[in-house]
Amino acid sequence: MAESGPDDQTLTRLEIGGSIRLVLLVALALVGAVVSLLLLGRDRADPWIIGLLTVLAVVGVFALFAYATGLLRFGVPDVRDELARRIVDSATDGMSIVDPLGRVLYANPRYCEIIGAASPEEARPVERLFTSDPDASEAVYRLAQAVREGRAAVEEIRIAVPGQPVRWLRLGARPAASAARGQRSAVWTVSDLTRERERQETAFLELQHAIDYLDHAPAGFFSAAGGAIHYINATLVDWLGYDLAEFGPGGLSVADLVPGPAAALLTNISPAPGGVRTEVLDIDLKRKNGKTLPVRIWHRVAFASDGTPGASRTLVVNRSREDNAADPARAAEVRFARFFHNSPIAIATVDGQGRVVRANAEFARQFGGREAERRHIADLVAETSRASLSAAAAAAAKGRAPETPIDTTVERDGGRSVRFYIAPVQDGEAESEVAIVYAIDTTEQRALEAQFAQSQKMQAVGQLAGGVAHDFNNVLTAIIGYSDLLLASARPTDPSFQDVMQIKQNANRAAGLVRQLLAFSRRQTLRPQVLNLGDVMSDISMLLRRLLGELVKLEVKEGRDLWPVKADINQFEQVIVNLAVNARDAMPDGGTLTIRTANVPAREAMHYAEAGLPEADHVLVEVADTGAGMPQAILDKIFEPFFTTKEVGKGTGLGLSTVYGIVKQTGGTLQVESDVGHGTVFRVFLPRYVPDVVELAARPAEPEPEATQKGADLTGRGTLLLVEDEEAVRAFAARALASRGYQVLEAGSGVEALEVMAEHGGEVDLVLSDVVMPEMDGPTLLRELRAAHPDIKVIFMSGYAEEAFAKNLPEGANFGFLPKPFTLKQLIEAVKKHMGRSE
Secondary structure: OOOOOHHHHHHHHHHOOOOHHHHHHHHHHHHHHHHHHHHHOHHHHHHHHHHHHHHHHHHHHHHHHHHHHOOOOOOOOOHHHHHHHHHHHOOOOEEEEEOOOOOEEEEOHHHHHHHOOOOHHHOOOHHHOOOOOHHHHHHHHHHHHHHHOOOOEEEEEEEOOOOOOOEEEEEEEEEOHHHHHOOOOEEEEEEEOHHHHHHHHHHHHHHHHHHHHHHOOOOEEEEEEOOEEEEEOHHHHHHHOOOHHHOOOOOOEHHHHOOHHHHHHHHOOOOOOOOEEEEEEEEEEEOOOOOEEEEEEEEEEEEOOOOOEEEEEEEEEEOOHHHHOOOHHHHHHHHHHHHHHHOOOEEEEEOOOOEEEEEOHHHHHHOOHHHHOOOEHHHHOOHHHHHHHHHHHHHHHOOOOOOOOEEEEEOOOOOEEEEEEEEEOOOOHHHOOOEEEEEEEOHHHHHHHHHHHHHHHHHHHHHHHHHHHHHHHHHHHHHHHHHHHHHHHOOOOOOOHHHHHHHHHHHHHHHHHHHHHHHHOOOOOOOOEEEOHHHHHHHHHHHHHHHHOOOEEEEEEOOOOOOOEEEOHHHHHHHHHHHHHHHHHOOOOOEEEEEEEEEEOHHHHHHHHHHOOOOOOEEEEEEEEOOOOOOHHHHOOOOOOOOOOOOOOOOOOOHHHHHHHHHHHOOOEEEEEEEOOOEEEEEEEEEEOOOOHHHHHHOOOOOOOOOOOOOOOOOOOOEEEEEOOOHHHHHHHHHHHHHOOOEEEEEOOHHHHHHHHHHHOOOOOEEEEEOOOOOOOHHHHHHHHHHHOOOOEEEEEEOOOHHHHHOOOOOOOOOEEEEOOOOHHHHHHHHHHHHOOOO
C-alpha cells in the first residue's frame, strides 16, 4: 500500500467534513415528524413525542461520550491536519489537488507563485496553464494520461513567452490516495528549474571556454588511461598532422604517438600507492606522415591507494629544429635526447651505490619501465648473477672497467638473456653518476647458439654414424657374400646348412640397422619415384592395422586431389610405420591414431613457420595419437640417435632419427607438437613434385619389370677390374665373379687401379670400384679412367647413397651403382646387366 503524504491527508479531511444532502435529509425528517404529531392530536401524539425525545436523548448521550473520547469535536481543528497543511504550504515545490472535473480543491502558496495566481481561489489547474505552447501542452497531456492509467509521471518543459525570460519547469502528476475508493483526483507538482538550468548553462559555457583555451594553448596536452588516449588538445593534434575528428575516445593509444620502446616510459611508471608521480622526459613523438617530433613532456599520474594508476595528465612542449635554431645548446640537448631514447641498446647510469640514476627508453622497456630507476642494478637480474654484476658496478665506481661483459638472465618476461657492459664515468654530475651500463638482449642469440650447437652435435653424430655404417657395411658384405658361397656349395641336408642360413639372416638384420644409421646421417641409398600418397596410404593401411593391434583405433583421412610427390616408396612407408609404432607404444591402454593427408599451398606455409616450412606447395601427412604426450625436455631430444624412453631391450632409439633423416634427405620438413596428457602430432611435409619440360620430354615409356627367372644364366665372359680397399670384400667379389666365368683383375686402391689399367687397359671391359678409398676415391678414379678410356664401363659399390658422391663426379657421367651390403646374386646380376649395355 502506498504511503499518503500531506496532500492526501488534506484531501481526506475535505472529504469527511460534512454533506449538505445529509443535513437536508435530517431537517426534513424532523419537520415531517413534527407535522405528523400535530395532525394526530395531543392525546394520540403523546406516546410518539415521548419516544422521539427518548431517541434524541440516547443520541445526545452517545454524542457526549464521543466528544469525551475525542471521536467527535465541535469547532476544534485536528492537529495532524494543521501540521500537514503547514508542511504543504511551506514546500519549495508548487502543489495542487485537482478533482476529476478539473477543479482545484487545494493549492499551496508556491503553486500560486509559480503560476502567477493572487490567491488559491484564482489558481487554475496545470492542464489549463500552457494551452498556447504546443510542446508544453503535449507534455501535460502525457501526464494527465498517466494519471488516468493510475501511474505517476514527470516531464520537463521549456516556457518561452515573447518579452519574458525563458523558464524551465518540472511537472509531476500522480493519482491521489483516495483513488482506491473510486475517486479520480490527481496531485500535481510544479518545480521551477530556471536557475538550475542557468547555472548549468553558465558552467557549460565556462567549460567550453576552458577547452577553447586549452586547445589553443601554445603547448600540447593529452590524457591517457590504460595506454589509450582519452583527450588530446588541438595544438598537439596540429603538431602531429592529424585531424581532431580522428581522436575519439580510445581511438588511438600512447604507442601510436610514441614510437619504439619509448612508450614504456609513459605506460610503465613505478606505482606510488595513494600518491602522484611526475616524470620529465625528452622523447620523440611520431607524426602522421611518419616523421618524428622532438618534445619535452611533463607526465603526471595519480595512483589509487592500492597502486592502480589513474588517468595521466601530460603536458607537451615542442622542441623541434625550428624552435631550437637560435639556441645551439638546446638543439644539442634535443639531439642527445633523441639518440639516447631511440638507441636500440639499453643504456643507464648508476651511482656509487650501484643504483640506477637515469635510463633510456630501451632500458625501461627491458627492465620494467621507470620502476627500474632508483633500484640497484643487481636487483634487475637473476639471483645467480647479482654478485658478479654488483662487483662490476663497484669496480666501475672506482674507475676500473670490467675486462669482460657479464652474461646473465632477467627473471621477468620468461627469463630473457642479457649481456651487460659497464664503463666508468670520470666526470659524473656531482659524483651521482659513476658508471654507464649498456645492456643488450641476447635471447635470440642464445637460442641460435643452442640450435647451432645442437646441429653441430647432430652433424658430428651423423658423421660418426655414417663412418661406422660404412665400415660395418664392408664387414657385412663379406659375411653375406661368404655365406652365399657356402650356401651355393652346400646342400639343405648338410648339418651346417641351417647354421649358415642363421649367419646370413642375422647379417641381414644387421644390414637393416646400418640402413637406419645411414638414414639418420642422410647417406642412405634412395630410389625416388613419383608417388600418389593416397594410393600409398591405402596400401599401407592394412599393415598398420595389424601392427597397432585391437586396442588402438586407426582413422585414415585422405585429402582430395593430392598433389604428387617424389620419394622412395620403401623409405616413406618406413617413416609411416615408425611413427605409427611409436604412437601405439604411447597408448598402452588404447586410443586413436589418426593419419591425415592434405595439400598445403604456398600461401598457407606461414601457418607452419615454426617448423621452418619453405613458402612452396607441399603435401602434408599428419600422424596424431591420443597418448600420454611428451614434455618439452623430451621433445628436444627425440630425433637424437639412440635416445629412447622405452625400457632396456625394447627400442634401439633409431626410429625417429631414421624418420628425421629420411624426411630431410627427401627434401621434406618435419614438425612435432605434443601436449602432456593429450597426445602427440607429427607432421611430415613433402614438396610437391612438378616435372619440368625437359623431364617430360625425356620421360621414356614405362618398361616392363625385369624378373630374374629362377635358374637364369648368370655366367659371363670378359675382363673385370675390381677396385676395393677392404681385402675381405675384394676376395669374396673376385672369387664370386671368377666362379661365373669372368677374368678378374684386383686393385686395393685407386692408384693401383690406374697402374693395372696402364698395363691391361685394352683388356678391361668393366671397372667395379668402391667409392670411399684411401689415396684416391672412386669419383677421382672415374675422372682419370674416362680421360684415357672414354667408353669404359664403371660400377660403383657403396653403402652411401648416390647423391652423397655424385656431386664430385663430372657432369653427365654415366655409371652403375651397387649398394652395400650386397649378396652374391645381386653382384652377379649387376655385372651381367652392365656388361650387356652399350655406353
